[in-house]
Amino acid sequence: MLYIIGLGLGDEKDITLRGLEAVKKSQKVYMEAYTSLLSFGLSADGLSNLEKFYGKPIILADREMVEEKAGDMIDEAIDNDVAFLVVGDPFGATTHSDLVVRAKTLGVKVEVVHNASVMNAVGICGxxxxxxxxTVSIPFFTETWRPDSFYEKIKKNRSLGLHTLCLLDIRVKEPTFESLCRGGKKQYEPPRYMSVNTAIEQLLEVEQKHGDSVYGEDTQCVGFARLGSEDQTIVAGTMKQLESVDFGAPLHCLVIVGETHPVEEEMLEFYKYKSGN
Amino acid sequence: MLYIIGLGLGDEKDITLRGLEAVKKSQKVYMEAYTSLLSFGLSADGLSNLEKFYGKPIILADREMVEEKAGDMIDEAIDNDVAFLVVGDPFGATTHSDLVVRAKTLGVKVEVVHNASVMNAVGICGxxxxxxxxTVSIPFFTETWRPDSFYEKIKKNRSLGLHTLCLLDIRVKEPTFESLCRGGKKQYEPPRYMSVNTAIEQLLEVEQKHGDSVYGEDTQCVGFARLGSEDQTIVAGTMKQLESVDFGAPLHCLVIVGETHPVEEEMLEFYKYKSGN
Known part of the structure; x- marks a missing residue:
């Protein structure tokens, strides 16, 4: 049996009892490292906390491993209980459909343990x-690569009066350009997580380029940092206001507000930008 | 402190450790009864299981109480820890913004414990x-009341190639027409939960009425029953196919499939309708 277990958004206490039970009975426990080290403390300590908490070792599966070596994990799951831990929900912002398809194709039973993900936890802002x-993704712009397909999608959402969740880029374990050219042992860039500020900067740049007045400096948004954690930060304000707010440590995400109902507005009031935020 | 705690979608084991901790330290525990008795066993037994599990009594708060008597709950939360349990996530399909607004306005601290909700757990179909x-809601049609505002929304989603989640009507504790006319003690209709079959029937009726070819008998859909429970049922097929599938006990929901990517199609394959479903 392959258990794919959502850990939720905060720390080790956000696993469900069902999830914990599955971890406890699994012979091997893998954990997706793509975003997970971050949520569980930005350091390897988070992982060892989790190991202490579960009372068993966890094998860290970075993105390369999940993509390249999923076969081993699935093979093990034929005769053993194997747990694969993911931050949020297994089918939230990052989906693990590939893994499920490969496992099921080989006749391995798969059980999914759901949890909160950014896709539903943003509801907290009202x-x-x-x-x-x-939902759109905002990638880090580089000198030569400034993809803006999100603009058309935001345009469509806004024409329907709908809110838009913007997921912000995460760059973890990106090989350095030099090591890619040189070949041999890969070297990695330090991890980068896009801030609300950078996202807004890029959004405004793209608006300026296209000029369709899809949104602008005065467009209402909600910025989130560390959503679902005890120290989460949520601020509602215009793009211009949020551009200068220090949201602190990652992960961040951003919602561009569409047409609102009175109950939605009442809730947003509690998160309203105050100068000095 | 008022804790608003998501219970997830299955049974008592789907609460998070953080949620359970909050329940244990609360002096009073309320539970939203709107959909909850259902998910936890369709009978009052589910509740007493939960009481045994938590080791403390739970006060069942039906919809009237949540709306009318939320004030008492909030008052208690000024000097005590009070837990309010909801099925799914506190800001999932049913939102509890009203309660949060009222509590915060009175200066009561509110802590939300997230969990999976239908809004993200549908991701499991791929x-x-x-x-x-x-997202649209499909209400039960009556002789005289056949609202179809969902049609325009589905039309817009489909014109953009997007999937549409249809939440299906739940009628719990509806006063009987007679008792409303007569006054005095209210009597209630038996609870009703819309099935995938009824939803499709109504959808097709509305398509026939408007005739914009937004969808039809051959449109691909995914039907869900008891999503997130151990005995969940998920079947992918055309409206015509799903119309005759027996999905069993509630709750049901339905997704109208938009444009798909190959990975999405691979996942749907596993849930494909087979005659005899």
């Missing part, structure tokens, strides 16, 4: 999840 | 949560 359109 | 448009 904007109804009903009224979101397509 | 359709990416990114690619959903606005």
């Amino acid at each position: 904007l109804q999840l009903y009224h979101y359109g397509e | 359709l990416q949560l990114y690619h959903y448009g606005e």
